[in-house]
Amino acid sequence: MDTAASELCHEGKYDLDFKSPPGSQVTGPYWCTLVHPGGCFPTMVSVEDPFDQDDRDGWKQFLTQADIQVVDNDLTATNPKLIARAAKLQARSCLLLKVNQIRLVTKSIRARLAQSYSWGVMVSHRSGETEDTFISDLVVGLCAGQVSPSIPC
Template identity: 40%
Template sequence: IKNIEKHIKPAVLGLSALEQEALDNLLIEMDGTLNKSRLGANAILGVSMAVARAAAQSEGNPLYAHIGGDEAVTLPVPMLNIINGGAHAAGSTDFQEFMVVPAGFDTFREALRSGVEIYHALADILQARGLSTSVGDEGGFAPPLDDNRDAVALVIEAIERAGYSPGEQCFIALDVAASELDKDEYPSDKLIGIYEDWVGNYPIVSIEDGIAEDEWGDWQALSSAIGGSVQLVGDDLFTTNTELIRKGISMNAGNAVLIKLNQIGTVTETLDAVRMTQEASWGVVISHRSGETEDTTIADLAVGTNAGQIKSGAPARGERTAKYNRLLRIEEELGDRARFAGRQVYQNVLGGS
């Protein structure tokens, strides 16, 4: 806050909020570091986001329409993290996130409703087995499980318990967070073998950070092995950085990018990363962070860029549900113009990979 008041405010006061790129470039230039460490990434991002909201308000438009204009009508498929493991939940699975992906519906409202019902069905299953229903950082349950495969089986059971069809209405996504795994226990070739087996036997549509961030060659091997049948998302690999995204595209390392506003630090750089990813016909997943607030910008960003996918945790805890509630309101505002990305978003990614 001190940097905003002392350094940023005098520099931007009186400038037009409609000049987002110029303002963001000014902030980057003022900071002068590669990682925005002088002024602070959160200070710069806070101002950048405020500029975008001010511009939208001055136009009389919601933020998503300011970002994407008349074409901003696509509601994203929610990727709901209902089982937490890894660094997000001590004592649970090695893999970090097991998500339910309700892509087989006609509207966002229907998709979210199914996700909520599956979440509560999972709670009932865990309680019936005497397992903990405490939640991890992102609102998902963190039961003590012997094997990662047990978590996948639980998600499928919860989908069925809620009355939905795995592989037709609801699918599964993983965030392995492979950089956090013991490389002796989980070498890349072993992980690739696990994924090949799972993708062949379970309705998995997306795997995030399936290989450690510094293993570019192994990412290529993963893409060659299963990139034609499942979305392979880079988070730690790309860090919303256009230079790294460009490298990944040229090397065919993955076929989708996780986009985090505060990973790169300005609205302009975030939109550049989305644009580059979409131009390569790769998938885009707009994402929250493990530590979150009730700010809903990423919901508008997902619609404004027609990203097609959003990660905002489980349908629990206010900082997670705020984004989902915002998307419900956007769908209502759009009315008959609203479209739900649905299963097509994954078909598009696989067709382009």
């Protein structure tokens, strides 16, 4: 499940009803109870971007309590420097690797360094992608083990 929490976070609070001002804002710790397995989604096995990329406390709290795969997209944006920073925070368990975020295949291959931190790697691309099979080749070539394909609407 992709929570896209960065889209909900404003001034350090998560707005659960952002389309209806003034909304329903909750703190990071309360948000953690909502997205935590056993909370609102008891059968969840994988969650993407459960917290805003700047909510380091939220990431740390969640990771100490969650025993599911935590997929990180916004926190690192497939950038090797940001991956190394996230590794120091221990704010992940799986990297979402998107070639379009880093723009070069060679840089995407360098982003594979996430595996050296014992992270999983899930290769993806932006929605609306063509029927090009390159994404499958990249998954196999990087031994990624996981893919998040786009599907036509």
